[in-house]
Amino acid sequence: MMKKIVFLGCGSMGEAILAGMLAAGVSPLSVVVTVRRPERANELAIRHGVTALASNEESGANAQAVEGASVVILGVKPVGITALCQEIAGSLESNAVVISVAAAVSLAQLEGALRPGQPVVRSMPNTPLKVGRGVVALSAGSSVDEHHLASAHEIFDGSGVVLDIAEDQQNAVSAISGSGPAYAFYLAEAMAAAAQDFGLSPQIAHVLARETVAGAGMMLAEPGANATELRRAVTSPKGTTEQAIASFDREGLPGIIRKGAQAAAARAAEITKELSALN
Numbered sequence: 001m002m003k004k005i006v007f008l009g010c011g012s013m014g015e016a017i018l019a020g021m022l023a024a025g026v027s028p029l030s031v032v033v034t035v036r037r038p039e040r041a042n043e044l045a046i047r048h049g050v051t052a053l054a055s056n057e058e059s060g061a062n063a064q065a066v067e068g069a070s071v072v073i074l075g076v077k078p079v080g081i082t083a084l085c086q087e088i089a090g091s092l093e094s095n096a097v098v099i100s101v102a103a104a105v106s107l108a109q110l111e112g113a114l115r116p117g118q119p120v121v122r123s124m125p126n127t128p129l130k131v132g133r134g135v136v137a138l139s140a141g142s143s144v145d146e147h148h149l150a151s152a153h154e155i156f157d158g159s160g161v162v163l164d165i166a167e168d169q170q171n172a173v174s175a176i177s178g179s180g181p182a183y184a185f186y187l188a189e190a191m192a193a194a195a196q197d198f199g200l201s202p203q204i205a206h207v208l209a210r211e212t213v214a215g216a217g218m219m220l221a222e223p224g225a226n227a228t229e230l231r232r233a234v235t236s237p238k239g240t241t242e243q244a245i246a247s248f249d250r251e252g253l254p255g256i257i258r259k260g261a262q263a264a265a266a267r268a269a270e271i272t273k274e275l276s277a278l279n
């Protein structure tokens with residue numbers, strides 16, 4: 001029998017996981033998705049062939065959706081997680097694995113809002129799971145056995161690299177790979193702006209930046225690739241790239257990136273505290 005997989009909340013992150021999982025061969029017939037807006041539910045049903053329901057507090061659709069599920073993925077914003085857990089707690093199979101993708105929501109907060117003994121996994125995925133090049137870090141809760149953890153791995157295995165990490169490393173992972181796709185897109189935006197400064201048209205600037213960042217990403221994705229070696233291969237001695245890299249170093253770009261990642265991790269710690277104060 002097919003395992004029932006449920007997504008509660010399916011926006012940017014949930015849909016990336018869903019698309020990656022379906023592309024890796026999971027049947028859409030085994031998947032039920034809930035979201036808030038009926039038009040979003042229709043969109044997901046049409047695009048992916050899954051059962052998609054609109055759920056609000058009164059509808060009970062989240063609780064109904066998790067009945068008989070083996071794996072339940074919580075894909076809502078951090079602030080909505082506790083209420084969602086409370087909404088579904090009584091309807092979950094005792095053996096169902098609940099996977100949260102929410103940044104900054106701790107295993108203790110998740111376990112505290114579900115029934116005692118419910119297997120819970122805290123995860124930090126990223127949106128490139130959508131194209132089979134994601135990375136996700138998992139931290140198992142206190143009631144997770146090897147079978148539960150294997151079920152969590154199975155969700156992501158076909159669409160990226162799956163790592164098991166200690167929970168106290170989750171905020172760091174979030175600041176690097178969780179938010180990281182945005183850093184790469186930001187680089188592409190900045191390159192396009194630089195191209196326009198040279199007088200290139202917005203269209204040409206966009207193509208140059210997009211294809212360069214995407215192509216560089218594909219090279220980096222090749223087996224055995226190393227960022228430093230790939231950079232050096234572009235940087236001819238006494239050539240042009242060398243001047244750009246020297247300027248980046250002088251301006252402190254590595255430090256700027258480090259500070260940005262630290263700000264992201266600090267925000268995660270702050271959200272954890274805000275959520276504790278709320279509950």
Ligand SMILES: NC(=O)C1=CN([C@@H]2O[C@H](COP(=O)(O)OP(=O)(O)OC[C@H]3O[C@@H](n4cnc5c(N)ncnc54)[C@H](OP(=O)(O)O)[C@@H]3O)[C@@H](O)[C@H]2O)C=CC1
Nearest residue numbers: 009010011012013035036037040075076077078101102103
């Ligand atoms: N975006 C990213 O790159 C990453 C996000 N995350 C985490 O993923 C989570 C979701 O973020 P993201 O996808 O960006 O956010 P989105 O706002 O894009 O998605 C949230 C989804 O939750 C739905 N929703 C809200 N409340 C409920 C509810 N009570 N029942 C069912 N569905 C509900 C929304 O429905 P509707 O569409 O109808 O509004 C929407 O589909 C966050 O906790 C975030 O920390 C983690 C790693 C990376």
Ligand SMILES: O=C(O)[C@@H]1CCC=N1
Nearest residue numbers: 103174175178179180
């Ligand atoms: O910005 C956020 O809070 C989420 C978590 C990591 C990526 N997006």
